Structure formats: C-alpha cells, structure tokens
Amino acid sequence: MTGPRSTHCTTQSVLTVLLLVACCLASGCRSSQKQHHTGLQAWRSGDLQNSAKRLQKASGPLNTEKELLLLDQSIIALASGEPHVAESHLRSARDRIDYLKQKNAVEQTASVLSDSRAIAWSGREFEHHMLVNVAMLSSLVNDGQDAWAWSLQAMQTSKDRRDALVAAATKSSGKTATSDSTTAVTPASFENSPPPKITAETLDQPLALAAYLTAIVHSEKPTETAETERALQDVRLWNPQFSTASAGKLTPLGIQCRKTHGTLHVIVLAGVAPEWVSESCEPTSAALLIADQILSAQSKHSLPPTLFSVKIARPQSADPARADLTPGAAIVGTGIGTERRQLGFSTIVDLREVAQASYLAGRDKAIADAVVRRVVKKGTVVAAKAMSNQSLDWKADLAMSAVGVAWEALEKADTRSWSTLPAAVRIAAEELPSGEYNLDLWTRPLSERYPVHAQPVKVRIEDGRNTCVLLTMPSDRITGAILLGGADRNIIPAP
Numbered sequence: 001m002t003g004p005r006s007t008h009c010t011t012q013s014v015l016t017v018l019l020l021v022a023c024c025l026a027s028g029c030r031s032s033q034k035q036h037h038t039g040l041q042a043w044r045s046g047d048l049q050n051s052a053k054r055l056q057k058a059s060g061p062l063n064t065e066k067e068l069l070l071l072d073q074s075i076i077a078l079a080s081g082e083p084h085v086a087e088s089h090l091r092s093a094r095d096r097i098d099y100l101k102q103k104n105a106v107e108q109t110a111s112v113l114s115d116s117r118a119i120a121w122s123g124r125e126f127e128h129h130m131l132v133n134v135a136m137l138s139s140l141v142n143d144g145q146d147a148w149a150w151s152l153q154a155m156q157t158s159k160d161r162r163d164a165l166v167a168a169a170t171k172s173s174g175k176t177a178t179s180d181s182t183t184a185v186t187p188a189s190f191e192n193s194p195p196p197k198i199t200a201e202t203l204d205q206p207l208a209l210a211a212y213l214t215a216i217v218h219s220e221k222p223t224e225t226a227e228t229e230r231a232l233q234d235v236r237l238w239n240p241q242f243s244t245a246s247a248g249k250l251t252p253l254g255i256q257c258r259k260t261h262g263t264l265h266v267i268v269l270a271g272v273a274p275e276w277v278s279e280s281c282e283p284t285s286a287a288l289l290i291a292d293q294i295l296s297a298q299s300k301h302s303l304p305p306t307l308f309s310v311k312i313a314r315p316q317s318a319d320p321a322r323a324d325l326t327p328g329a330a331i332v333g334t335g336i337g338t339e340r341r342q343l344g345f346s347t348i349v350d351l352r353e354v355a356q357a358s359y360l361a362g363r364d365k366a367i368a369d370a371v372v373r374r375v376v377k378k379g380t381v382v383a384a385k386a387m388s389n390q391s392l393d394w395k396a397d398l399a400m401s402a403v404g405v406a407w408e409a410l411e412k413a414d415t416r417s418w419s420t421l422p423a424a425v426r427i428a429a430e431e432l433p434s435g436e437y438n439l440d441l442w443t444r445p446l447s448e449r450y451p452v453h454a455q456p457v458k459v460r461i462e463d464g465r466n467t468c469v470l471l472t473m474p475s476d477r478i479t480g481a482i483l484l485g486g487a488d489r490n491i492i493p494a495p
Contacts, residue, residue, distance in 0.1 A: 032058045033058075035054050035055070035057045035058035036054070036055065036058040036068075036069065036072070038054045039051045039052075039053075039054030039055040039057075039058060039072070040072065040419045040420070042054060043072075043076065043272070043419075043420055043474055044272045044474060044475070045475060046474055046475030046476075046477060046479045047479075048076065048079055048080060048479050048480055048494060051076055052073075052076050052077075052080060055069060055072060055073050055076065056073075059073070065120070065121055065416070066096065067092075067093045067096040067097050067100065067121065067122075067123075068121055068416060068418070070089040070090070070092055070093040070096070071089070071090070071093050071127075071131065071418045071420070072418065072419055072420045073089050074086040074087075074089040074090045074093070074134060074138070074420075075134065075269070075420035075421065075422075075472065076420060077089060078134070078137075078138060078269075078470070078472050078480075078483070079472035079474070079479070079480030079481060079494070080480065080481060080494070081480075081481030081483065081491045081492075081493060081494070083138040083139070083141050083142040083483060083485075084138075084142050084143075086134070086135075086138040087135055087138040087139055087142065087146065090131055090134060090135040090138065091135065093131065094131055094132075094135070097122050097123055097128070097131070100120040100121070100122040101122045117412065117414050117416070121414075121416045123418065124358050124362075124417075125203070125358070126203060126205075126206050126351070126354045126355070126358055127417070127418045127421070129157065129206035129207060129210060130206050130209075130349075130351075130418070130421055131418075132150055132153055132154050132157070132210060133154070133206060133209045133210050133213060133349075133425075135150050136150040136151060136154065136210070136213045136214075136217070137213060137267065137470060140213065140216065140217070140468050140470075140485045140486065141468055141470045141483035141484065141485030141486075141489075142485065143489075144217075144485065144486070147213075147217045148217055148218075151213065151214040151217040151218065151231075154207075154210035154211070154213070154214050155214055155227070155230075155231070157207065157210065158207050158210060158211060158234050158238070161204065161207060162198065162234075162237070165198040165199075165200075166195070166196060166198055169196035169197070169198055170196050172196075198237075200237055200238045200239070200240070201357065202353050202354060202356075202357035203354060203357045203358060203361060204238045204239075205238060205239050205348070205349045205350065205353070205354050206349055206354065207234065207238040208234070208235050208237075208238035208239035208242055208348050208349065209348050209349045209425055211231045211232070211234035211235045211237075211238060212231070212235050212242075212348060212427065214227070214231040214234075215228050215231035215232050215235065215253055216253060216254070216265065216466050216468065216486075218231065219253035219254030219255060219256060219263075219466065220254040220255060220464060220465055220466060221254075221255075222255060225255075228253065228254070228256070232250060232253075235250065235348075236250075239348055239349070241346075241347075242346050242347070242348045242427075243346050244344075244346055244427060244428065244429035245429075250429075251263060251429035251430060251431055252431050253429075253466060254464055254465060254466050255464045257431050257463075257464060258431070259463070260433060260434050260463050261431050261432060261433055261434065261461075261463065261464075262431075262432060262434060262461040262462050262463055262464060262465045262466065262467060262487060263429055263430070263431055263432070263461075263465075263466050263467070264331070264429065264430045264432055264437075264439075264459060264461060264467050264469070265427060265428075265429050265466060265467065265468045265469065265486075266327075266329050266343060266345075266427065266428040266429070266439070266441070266469045266471070267425065267426075267427050267468060267469065267470050267471070268327040268345065268425070268426045268427070268470075268471045268472075268473055269422035269425055269470075269471070269472045269473065269474075270326070270327055270422055270423060270424050270425070270426050270473050271422055271423030271424060271473070271474065272419075272420070272421075272422065272423055272474050273315075273351045273352070273355065273417075273418070273419065273420075273421035273422060273423055274315035274316055274317045274351070274352055274355045274356075274423070275315070275316055275317075275415070275417070275419065276313040276314065276315055276316070276355075276413075276415040276416070276417045277313065277314060277315075277316045277413075277415060278311050278312075278313060278412060278413035278415060279311070279312060279313070279314045279413070280309040280310070280311055281309055281310065281312060281363075281367060282309050283309075283310065283367055283368075283371050284363075284364055284367060286364040287363075287364040287365075287367035287368040287371060289368075290364060290365060290368035308374075310367055310370035310371060310374060310411075311370065311411060311412060311413040312363065312366040312367055312370060312413050312414075313359075313366070313413040313414055313415045314359050315352070315355035315356055315358075315359055317352060317423070326345065326426070326443075327345055327426055327428075327441065327442070327443060327471065327473060328342070328345075328441070328442045328443070329342070329343040329345070329428055329439060329440065329441050329442075330342045330343065330439070330440045331343060331430065331432075331437050331438065331439045331440075331459075332437065332438050333432070333435055333436060333437030333438060334435055334436075335432055335433030335434070335435045335437070335461070336432065336433070336437075340440070341430070343428035343430055344428055345426040345427065345428045346426065346427060346428070347424050347425070347426050348425050348426070348427050349424060349425040350423070350424045351421055351422060351423055351424060351425075352423055352424070370411070373411065374411075420474075422472070422473075422474070432461045433461070434461050434462055434463050435460070435461060436458065436459075436460055436461075437458070437459050437460075437461065438456060438457075438458060438459075439456070439457040439458070439459050439469065440454050440455070440456055440457075441454065441455045441456075441457060441469075441471060441478065441482065442454040442455065442478070443473055443476055443477055443478060455478050455482065455492075455495065457469065457482055457484070457492055458490075459484065459488055460487060460488040461487065461488075462487040462488075465486060465487035466486045466487065467484065467485075467486045467487045467488045468483075468484065468485045468486045469482065469483070469484055470482070470483040470484075470485070471483075478494075478495060479494055479495070480494050481493050481494045
C-alpha cells in the first residue's frame with residue numbers, strides 16, 4: 001500500500017514542480033516590463049521626454065534582456081540629440097547579442113518547459129543589420145571616428161550575403177536567376193561559364209541603407225573610390241527601387257560631385273516599426289516536417305495524428321494611418337538662387353515590409369518549435385500517467401490532465417522586438433554648390449496639401465564633402481532634435 005502511493009505522489013509532484021517552474025519562467029520582472037511598455041507607448045505617441053524617463057526607470061531593476069532596453073534607448077538618445085550615447089548603447093547591445101547568439105543548454109531546456117521566451121533574446125537578422133546602420137548613423141552625426149569601422153562591418157555583411165546568393169543561384173538547377181539589369185548584379189568570375197545573376201529579397205533592404213551610409217563614409221577620400229563604387233553597386237542590388245536623382249539614379253557623393261560642389265543628405269527615421277503580436281495558427285505541412293525532424297533527432301517522442309493550433313508572433317502596424325506619413329524638405333541659398341527647391345524623398349528601407357518578410361521566412365520554423373514543445377509536454381504527462389497507471393484513480397487522472405492543460409496554456413508567443421525602430425528610412429540627397437543654405441523640414445501626411453510643423457535648419461555645404469541631416473520622427477510632428485554631421489556639425493534641440 002505504501003509503495004504505490006509513494007509512486008503516485010511522486011509523479012504528481014513532478015508534474016506540479018514542472019508547472020511551477022514554467023510559471024516562474026513565464027512571469028519575469030513585471031515592474032520593469034510595465035515601465036518598458038509604458039515608455040514605448042509614449043514613444044509611439046511622440047512624447048520623447050516621458051519615453052526616455054520610463055525607459056530609464058526600467059533599466060534599474062532589469063537584469064535580463066538588457067540588450068532590448070539598450071536598443072530602444074539608442075533611438076530615443078538619437079532623437080534627444082545625444083548620438084554619442086546612442087552609439088555607446090548600440091555597441092554594448094551588439095556585444096551582448098553576439099554573446100547571446102550562442103546556444104545555451106539550460107535555456108533550451110527551459111524553453112521546452114515553458115516557451116521560446118525562456119531563451120535569451122538575440123534579435124532577428126534584420127534587427128542585427130539595423131543595429132549596424134543606426135550605429136553608423138550615430139557616428140556620422142557625431143564625430144565620425146567610428147563610422148569607418150562600422151562601415152567595414154557593413155561591407156563584410158553585404159559580401160557574405162552576396163556570396164550566399166551566388167552560391168544558391170549556382171547550386172540551383174543550372175539555370176541563372178531571371179532579372180533585368182537594374183535589379184541584379186553579376187559578380188566577377190574567372191570561370192568560362194557566365195556567372196549567375198542574383199536578385200535581392202525584401203529582407204535585404206537594410207543592407208541597402210548600410211551600403212548607402214558606407215558610400216558616404218568612403219566618398220570623401222580619393223584613395224577609397226573603389227569602396228565607394230562597390231557600396232553604390234550594393235545599394236542598387238539590395239534595393240533597386242531606391243533613387244535620389246532623376247531616371248532612377250543616385251546623387252553624386254563627396255568627391256564624385258562637380259568642382260566646388262558637395263552633397264546634402266537628409267535622412268529621416270519616419271514612423272514606428274510594427275509591433276509583434278501573438279497569433280494562433282494551425283501547423284502547416286512544412287512546419288510538421290521540421291518538427292518531426294527535430295523530435296527524431298532530440299527525443300523519443302513522435303508527432304500525434306492531430307494537433308491543435310499553436311501561438312507564434314507576427315508583425316502588426318501600431319497605427320496603419322501613419323503609413324501615409326512622409327517627410328518634406330525644401331532648401332534655399334545663394335548657390336541655387338532665390339527660389340526654394342523642394343527635395344524629393346525615396347524610401348531605402350521599409351521596415352514594415354521587412355518585418356513581414358522576416359515573419360514569412362521564419363513562420364514554419366516558429367510553428368515547428370511550438371509543436372515540438374507541445375508534443376514534449378503532452379508526452380511528459382502521458383509518461384507520468386503510465387508510471388502510476390495501476391494506482392491512478394479517476395480523480396488523480398483528471399488532476400494530472402488538468403496540470404497538463406494548464407502547462408500548455410502557459411505558453412505564449414515570443415513578441416520581443418526592437419520597438420523604437422522606424423517604420424521606414426527615407427532619404428533625400430542633393431548636389432549643391434558650396435555655401436550656406438536654409439533648409440526647411442516638415443511632416444506632412446500625403447492627404448494634406450500644405451506642410452505642417454515646419455522646422456528651419458541652417459546647413460553648410462563644402463567642396464567634395466557630405467553634409468548629413470538626421471531627423472527622427474516617430475509621430476506626425478517633429479518632436480526630436482535635428483542632428484547635423486559631416487561637413488557641418490550641429491545639434492538643433494527638440495522644439
């Protein structure tokens with residue numbers, strides 16, 4: 001009598017402990033999360049001061065996911081006119097993310113007991129690319145000392161991606177990818193057979209921004225013309241729709257300009273990137289195949305004949321009405337006469353499109369991981385029942401089933417993301433004679449005819465130099481500082 005009861009209690013105890021562990025893993029520091037969430041809400045509404053204050057409070061007791069907080073704070077630091085602080089945050093976040101990319105056995109086990117949030121957040125691939133981009137931007141509008149180093153990292157990433165596309169095209173059924181000359185780049189090759197043409201994907205858009213900023217960094221030195229040309233080729237590869245001049249061309253940069261001319265770049269971080277929210281979805285055939293491969297390799301469990309829906313994360317624009325938000329700029333100066341010349345903006349990165357592409361690319365794998373966790377949890381409960389089958393009455397069986405259901409119900413989608421990223425990065429560039437100019441910046445929904453919230457800025461153009469103007473605009477009005485870098489360094493405080 002004593003033996004079976006002991007087995008029964010032990011089995012139930014194990015399941016109860018597992019449930020408690022899962023509850024602990026799913027909870028986290030509520031106070032810090034609330035401050036972080038409130039700060040992000042303030043950011044999306046354009047309340048810069050309140051957002052910075054809330055995120056600073058969140059950084060105190062937060063011991064985990066510090067990299068997420070650093071990333072969110074970096075954009076707010078830029079908007080506050082502190083590019084050196086932004087770059088410092090980004091450097092720290094990069095180091096932490098590089099470390100967290102390594103798999104940890106304890107985290108992997110904990111994720112099976114709870115959900116994917118038990119694994120330290122290391123970011124999506126496009127967020128890694130944007131980290132380098134924002135860091136390079138921060139350096140360009142600061143002292144520019146580290147911009148060259150950031151550009152080297154961006155160039156290596158671009159090369160690795162290009163090589164991967166070439167390898168994939170070469171491995172395909174002997175046919176080259178079809179695309180016209182404006183959307184494909186043919187890499188150099190010493191082989192007799194023609195090299196394959198490669199075409200970029202939507203996910204590659206952040207690399208276009210990296211290439212553009214790299215071209216700015218290298219275009220002022222005569223000894224680095226090859227690097228400049230390579231970077232401009234990459235801009236056309238990664239986002240062939242981007243153009244800062246007529247006929248789909250790019251404005252000359254730095255020493256590419258005519259004599260006594262320089263280049264003005266107006267770079268706007270417009271809107272707010274999509275939030276990642278939870279969705280329930282049925283397992284797809286591709287996801288089930290991946291899940292079956294994972295289970296076969298890592299456990300003795302197998303896929304059941306039927307599976308209920310699982311939860312994964314998907315991007316959702318916080319305010320679809322802001323999709324029409326577009327910046328405006330006009331310039332006047334002695335070098336171009338007395339008439340105001342309006343600058344045209346082109347989108348080099350649309351992070352709404354990129355986030356959606358990232359979601360679609362990783363959807364089957366995310367579903368498969370959730371299926372694996374569901375199968376392991378169900379298998380654990382079934383095994384526990386089997387261990388005490390002889391002594392298990394209907395009440396105990398019901399209790400153990402309830403524990404199993406509660407265990408599965410605790411699972412949530414991993415909606416963590418870099419939340420202060422813009423919805424899009426838009427750039428206007430103009431080759432101008434050297435001299436002083438008055439630049440007007442404004443925000444204007446496309447549905448409105450006349451600009452609102454115009455902000456005047458004085459800029460200086462120098463021969464063979466680049467002058468960068470950076471504006472962070474999360475809402476429909478200019479609330480942040482305007483940063484000038486390159487040939488003309490200045491910080492215009494937030495209005």
